[in-house]
Amino acid sequence: MSRVRVVGGGMAGSEAAMQLARLGHEVELWEMRPRVSTPAHQTGELAEIVCSNSFGGEELHTPAGVLKAEMRRLGSLLLEVADTCRVPAGGALAVDRAEFARGVTQRIEAQPGIRIVRDEVRAVPEAPAIVATGPLTGSDLAGDILRRFGPLLAFHDAAAPIVTRESLDLDVLFRADRYGRGHGDYLNAAMDQATYDAFWEALVGAEVTPGHDFEDVRVFEGCMPVEVMAARGRDTLRFGPLRPVGITDPRTGRRPHAVVQLRQDDTLGQLYNLVGFQTRLRWGEQRRVFRMIPGLEAAEFVRYGVMHRNTFLNSPRLLEATLECRSEPGLFFAGQLVGVEGYMESAAAGILAARNLDRRLRGLTPQVPPPDTMLGALVRYVAQADPDHFQPMNANFGLLPPMERPPADRRERKLVMAQRAVSAMERFMAAGS
Ligand SMILES: Cc1cc2nc3c(=O)[nH]c(=O)nc-3n(C[C@H](O)[C@H](O)[C@H](O)COP(=O)(O)OP(=O)(O)OC[C@H]3O[C@@H](n4cnc5c(N)ncnc54)[C@H](O)[C@@H]3O)c2cc1C
Secondary structure, eight states: OOEEEEEOOSHHHHHHHHHHHHTTOEEEEEOOTTTSOOSSOOSSOTTOOOSOSEEEEOSTTSHHHHHHHHHHHTTOHHHHHHTTSEEOOTTEEEEOHHHHHHHHHHHHHHSTTEEEEOSOOOSOOOSSEEEOOOTTOOHHHHHHHHHHHOOOEEEEEEEOOEEEGGGSOTTTSEEEOGGGOSSSOEEEEEEOHHHHHHHHHHHHHSOBOOOTTSTTSOBOGGGOOHHHHHTTOTTGGGGTTTOOTTOOBTTTTBOOSEEEEEEEOSTTSOEEEETTOOOOBOHHHHHHHHTTSTTOTTOOEEEOOEEEEEEEOOHHHHBOTTSBBTTSTTEEEOGGGGTBOSHHHHHHHHHHHHHHHHHHHTTOOOOOOOTTSHHHHHHHHHHHSOGGGOOOBOOOGGGSOOOSSOOSSHHHHHHHHHHHHHHHHHHHHHTTO
């Protein structure tokens, strides 16, 4: 049994600490909140979700679904807890954010072998350790990483606003899921062309939070602020988060010109978030412009959209695909800090780093899951991408090696790739990995 340190009790650190404790190690889990917070977190709970309450698709033909299937086989704590606090979200796995974070915190507090230290870590710890301090890593630690491993990279990520259900006009909004997949989980605001045009003009003319360092850092395409997307063209949003395909307005019996969707944010259904509305508009402007959406005229905002600088390592220069630091055996990095993007991707990286730290401590060579698993493909990308153009990566089918005889049908092809990935992960685990 060894004593190990995990720094950061977010998505990756929570998974890592639990894996290591279950493998018999004594874990010190360092989390700086609530003593020191980040610009995006609001509580002192472990595994706090900072933006969307959705963990993405669950169906096996989606990349997020494949990753989850693999994580379940690897014993994911986060998915165990997510199953206990789901909220309806069609084919996606969405959770009550407060119950989720509380659930993870309670499980970790109750786990023998884990001691939680509520303090900020200011320097990279000695091995054996995992650093999983996320995109909003404390500045002293970030400075020490920079001194020891070279410059950190950065991009901007934004969060969407949340409104109360009681402030919404439920005579105007209607329940529907795109293409009827789900059980009427989303609230929809239909827009005709005149309403959409007026909304678009207000949005592109609205004032944003002053830029300090925003201009010189790129925005992650997968989490682009709604006003940045709108500025690309009058119809860009209609092909993005406001696309009307698969939705029929019950009042007209027709497909609307555009649709804003609201997703339930808590188990009781009292809070809803605006899907795809991550933004850096000033708060007053969010009230003014988003209340132009039909049914949201009196919307009460319990959280406004915000934008943050996210930092990550130049992993292709520093890390093996096992997530171990090339220059310091026994020191691992995990989570968004390594350049994966997304809650589940970060958590999965935490699981892998922990399993490999365990192997290192047992005198075994750290391992990477096979390249045809989603996790194996993702960490290979992170370690082997072009270091001069490295950007964070989500789980996606483009990472997986092509099939020899792919089915012609796209959905069928994805399903076969997904089944191949899950079987490969099962074989990897059966081999004692
Ligand atoms: C504003 C914003 C919105 C995002 N929206 C989404 C989204 O909608 N969907 C999605 O899938 N992903 C989103 N992400 C990206 C990403 O998936 C999440 O940030 C995810 O939480 C990353 O997991 P992590 O474990 O790497 O980091 P985190 O979950 O952030 O955990 C890191 C932990 O380390 C702690 N910490 C930091 N520095 C120190 C220190 N020096 N000492 C001790 N503790 C420290 C922090 O307090 C935090 O608890 C968003 C990120 C940001 C910043």
